[in-house]
Amino acid sequence: MCMEDIKYTIDDLCELTGYSRRTIRYYVQEGIIEPPAGRGRGGFYYDSHLNKLFQIKSLQEKGMGLMAIAKYLEGGEVREENYSRDIWIRYEIAPGLEISVRRDIEEAEGKKISEIVRIAKSVMREGKTDE
Numbered sequence: 001m002c003m004e005d006i007k008y009t010i011d012d013l014c015e016l017t018g019y020s021r022r023t024i025r026y027y028v029q030e031g032i033i034e035p036p037a038g039r040g041r042g043g044f045y046y047d048s049h050l051n052k053l054f055q056i057k058s059l060q061e062k063g064m065g066l067m068a069i070a071k072y073l074e075g076g077e078v079r080e081e082n083y084s085r086d087i088w089i090r091y092e093i094a095p096g097l098e099i100s101v102r103r104d105i106e107e108a109e110g111k112k113i114s115e116i117v118r119i120a121k122s123v124m125r126e127g128k129t130d131e
Contacts, residue, residue, distance in 0.1 A: 007044040010036070017053045024053070032056065032070050091117045094124040 010021050017024075027033045033052045036043035052073070059069045087103040091113075099117060106113050 006047050007037075008046070008050060009044060013045055013050060013053060016050060017057060019053060019057070027053070027056070030066075030070065032066070032073065093117065093120045097124065 008016070010024055013019065013024055014021055019027075024033070028035050033049055033056075036045050036049070038044055055073070056069055059072065060066075064072070088100045089103055089106045091099045091101070093099060099120060101113055
């Protein structure tokens with residue numbers, strides 16, 4: 001029996017990968033993974049499907065977005081900077097208003113960012129006293 005002979009139901013894939021049925025069906029619909037063999041409730045998946053789902057999960061954990069993953073799986077070139085997740089620092093200025101600054105900018109321009117936040121808070125306080 002070769003690896004391709006092992007058959008999985010969609011529920012098996014969900015249990016093994018942690019993906020929901022809906023997510024797996026979405027990946028099929030978008031062409032990210034191959035459709036199951038068979039039709040309807042009789043559809044089944046192979047190890048190739050399972051392995052691709054594990055690969056997708058691994059790439060997502062590295063911060064790669066689904067569009068970049070699809071391109072990567074098709075054999076397209078994807079540079080790491082295209083999928084690295086930026087870390088953002090959030091500063092609340094007033095309820096419902098915040099300033100978000102990418103961490104590398106905050107580290108490089110910390111004093112300027114602090115001054116911007118201070119001024120923004122001051123402007124918001126002034127607006128409240130005028131009412």
